Amino acid sequence: xxxxxxxxxxxxxxxxxxxxxxxxxxxxxxxxxxxxxxxxxxxxxxxxxxxxxxxxxxxxxxxxxxxxxxxxxxxxxxxxxxxxxxxxxxxxxxxxxxxxxxxxxxxxxxxxxxxxxxxxxxxxxxxxxxxxxxxxxxxxxxxxxxxxxxxxxxxxxxxxxxxxxxxxxxxxxxxxxxxxxxxxxxxxxxxxxxxxxxxxxxxx
Amino acid sequence: xxxxxxxxxxxxxxxxxxxxxxxxxxxxxxxxxxxxxxxxxxxxxxxxxxxxxxxxxxxxxxxxxxxxxxxxxxxxxxxxxxxxxxxxxxxxxxxxxxxxxxxxxxxxxxxxxxxxxxxxxxxxxxxxxxxxxxxxxxxxxxxxxxxxxxxxxxxxxxxxxxxxxxxxxxxxxxxxxxxxxxxxxxxxxxxxxxxxxxxxxxxx
DNA sequence: TGTACATCAGTGAACGCGCGTTCACTGATGTAC
DNA sequence: TGTACATCAGTGAACGCGCGTTCACTGATGTAC
Numbered sequence: 264x265x266x267x268x269x270x271x272x273x274x275x276x277x278x279x280x281x282x283x284x285x286x287x288x289x290x291x292x293x294x295x296x297x298x299x300x301x302x303x304x305x306x307x308x309x310x311x312x313x314x315x316x317x318x319x320x321x322x323x324x325x326x327x328x329x330x331x332x333x334x335x336x337x338x339x340x341x342x343x344x345x346x347x348x349x350x351x352x353x354x355x356x357x358x359x360x361x362x363x364x365x366x367x368x369x370x371x372x373x374x375x376x377x378x379x380x381x382x383x384x385x386x387x388x389x390x391x392x393x394x395x396x397x398x399x400x401x402x403x404x405x406x407x408x409x410x411x412x413x414x415x416x417x418x419x420x421x422x423x424x425x426x427x428x429x430x431x432x433x434x435x436x437x438x439x440x441x442x443x444x445x446x447x448x449x450x451x452x453x454x455x456x457x458x459x460x461x462x463x464x465x466x467x
Numbered sequence: 468x469x470x471x472x473x474x475x476x477x478x479x480x481x482x483x484x485x486x487x488x489x490x491x492x493x494x495x496x497x498x499x500x501x502x503x504x505x506x507x508x509x510x511x512x513x514x515x516x517x518x519x520x521x522x523x524x525x526x527x528x529x530x531x532x533x534x535x536x537x538x539x540x541x542x543x544x545x546x547x548x549x550x551x552x553x554x555x556x557x558x559x560x561x562x563x564x565x566x567x568x569x570x571x572x573x574x575x576x577x578x579x580x581x582x583x584x585x586x587x588x589x590x591x592x593x594x595x596x597x598x599x600x601x602x603x604x605x606x607x608x609x610x611x612x613x614x615x616x617x618x619x620x621x622x623x624x625x626x627x628x629x630x631x632x633x634x635x636x637x638x639x640x641x642x643x644x645x646x647x648x649x650x651x652x653x654x655x656x657x658x659x660x661x662x663x664x665x666x667x668x669x670x671x
Numbered sequence: 672t673g674t675a676c677a678t679c680a681g682t683g684a685a686c687g688c689g690c691g692t693t694c695a696c697t698g699a700t701g702t703a704c
Numbered sequence: 705t706g707t708a709c710a711t712c713a714g715t716g717a718a719c720g721c722g723c724g725t726t727c728a729c730t731g732a733t734g735t736a737c
């Protein structure tokens with residue numbers, strides 16, 4: 264790490280400290296003072312880089328959406344090799360993101376951030392949502408127009424299923440254990456759903 | 468309300484004050500002191516009825532699971548008039564519960580309570596889960612045994628979808644609005660899923 | 672019915688704590704000459 | 705290359721706040737006689 268002015272890159276160091284705290288204690292357990300401490304810095308120093316606690320939290324979420332959108336985009340891969348394969352890849356990418364970037368995920372979806380209160384946040388969040396919707400739209404082109412559900416509804420179903428799987432079965436829900444791996448749960452769930460749409464052959 | 472000893476029924480009054488606070492500010496925004504204040508009582512009075520903040524929160528969740536299980540049981544109605552109708556009714560009941568009892572719902576699913584740390588909580592939570600699983604099991608009897616997914620997986624899919632719909636599309640997610648009513652989203656989602664299982668005719 | 676007593680729900684004051692935030696400051700870094 | 709100066713990232717002390725929790729208490733209620 265290059266040491267530049269004083270600390271070097273305190274801004275990013277704070278973001279990373281926040282990430283670990285959020286991953287460990289949830290978005291509400293995260294504290295400006297603790298993040299400062301983890302970055303070996305006085306709490307007051309945080310105010311050189313962020314307007315306050317909320318702003319730091321929002322930056323964590325923003326970086327999360329950035330990574331998330333990129334990951335989904337990569338998985339979608341412009342609908343190649345096939346609309347179906349690309350769609351299933353985005354589903355897997357959703358879960359992979361939640362697993363690999365728990366701090367980001369929690370900041371994005373469990374912090375209750377007001378998107379419109381943070382102008383930097385809304386567009387990148389929308390961008391992430393758009394990828395999934397695009398994948399759904401591509402795929403639904405393979406359906407006869409009269410039995411085609413709106414792509415936004417289609418993608419909302421998958422988003423909801425994925426989010427539910429993460430929240431209920433991936434978090435080490437204390438005192439409760441899932442009999443299935445989240446990845447399997449999502450994969451089979453999406454499979455059944457796509458069969459229901461006529462996008463997969465009816466037989467298993 | 469019958470006025471009994473001193474306050475009457477402070478224990479339940481505190482639970483109800485907590486419910487409103489949780490519904491308004493989320494489970495982590497809930498505060499023992501505020502709940503006491505809302506019940507017109509000193510914070511110290513709470514300790515006559517609960518061992519502390521966590522215990523009060525857990526009681527809110529416990530009552531929630533109680534209501535939830537009863538509601539699901541009622542909707543399931545022992546699989547009548549048909550396994551399919553009963554199953555769909557439980558799905559609707561899930562969402563209805565989340566909408567009607569937001570404070571309970573949040574305490575149950577968003578507070579991150581450690582089920583095993585609160586011995587009263589685990590059995591009633593399990594009871595609620597069992598209803599949905601029973602509904603799934605009934606329904607899956609209508610499938611040929613070789614294409615029948617395990618009932619627990621089946622019910623996990625529906626649970627995850629329902630939970631995701633609540634979290635993403637029912638909460639007045641600030642700065643973000645859903646194009647679909649959560650109820651519609653869940654109903655269509657379950658419909659497609661059941662068609663995928665061969666439990667509904669393939670055509671719309 | 673009346674009185675003396677026991678119970679115990681709720682009080683009020685106090686505690687230590689960590690929080691987010693502010694402010695005047697200092698001293699390391701970057702830059703102009 | 706050396707010096708004087710400007711910048712500004714981070715410090716350290718302080719603040720007011722609300723939190724959960726404790727404790728000795730008080731006084732309304734219930735009960736025994």
